[in-house]
Amino acid sequence: MAALRADYATGTGERRELRLADGSRVWLNTGTALQVRYQDSMRSLALLAGEILIETAPDAQGRPFFVQTRFGRLQALGTRFTVRLTDQQTRLDVFxxxxxxxxxxxxxxxxxAGGAARFDDRALTPLDGADDMRAAWSKGILLADNMPLGDLLAELSRYRRGHINVAPAVASLKVMGVYPTDDTDQALAMLAQTLPIHIHHSLPWWITVDAR
Incomplete structure (x- = not known):
């Protein structure tokens, strides 16, 4: 497991804030594993799993700041940005x-700033723009702006144990709003109040969302 090799890690539904030796700040999202390697010649983080938000600080020694993932390396140039690692790719959003x-x-x-990209072991693809949702999680919220319900529930499922099954008939419903990640049951209840959906708690770890 990545967490066993990490200097810092978070479990499901957990967030954590770090202040590094140079004054840089790092927030760890749910299910994240991170190594920190500060040396005389560089400042380096290795993201082994999950997602981080970084605010770099100027370094008195002038050392470059790097973030390494399995798909490549990022060099921060005086910046605030998020990095998310999945099995398939790394995503970068620069604020x-x-x-x-x-x-x-x-x-x-x-x-x-304002740009984004994703890359894997074959391609690097620029995206339309930085997604504010990529930083909102650091405050314990998910932002939805005309987001498909299926996508929102996929994000929400990262913050709870078990599985959320979404019926195809409702997966494309558009969602707008602010939803808490620290209380996913409340977030689901909010969705049920504003959308024509029904949420079945079949088991504590299995939820089905379908049409009302």
Whole structure:
């Protein structure tokens, strides 16, 4: 397990904030494993699993700041950004400053503030723009702005144990609102109040969402 190799880790539904030796701040989202390696020549984080939000601080020694994932390396250029690692890819959203991407296969691209990208072991793909939801989790909320219900529930399921099964008939319903990640039952109840859906708690760890 990635958590066993990590210096810092979070469990399901847990968040954590770190202040590093140079003053940089890192927030760990649910299910995250992180290694911190500060050396004389560089500041380096290795994201083994999950998602982090980073606010880098100026370094008195002028050392570069890197984030490594299994798909490549990111160099922060005075910035605030999120990095999310899945089995298939790494996603980057940049909110301030810029981040330089160098993939494992040699692809390279600089992402400026307001930009985003995803990359794996074959391709690096720029995205339309940074997603505010990628940072909102650090405050314990999920932001939905015309988001398909299926996508929102997939995000919400990261914060609770068990499985949420979504019927195809309601998966494409559009959702807007602010939903708490610290109380996923409340978030589900809020959805049931505003959408034509019914939520079945078949078992404590199995929930089905279908049409009302």
């Amino acid at each position: 301030d400053g810029a981040v330089e991407i160098l993939t494992q296969y040699g692809g390279q691209r600089r992402i400026e």
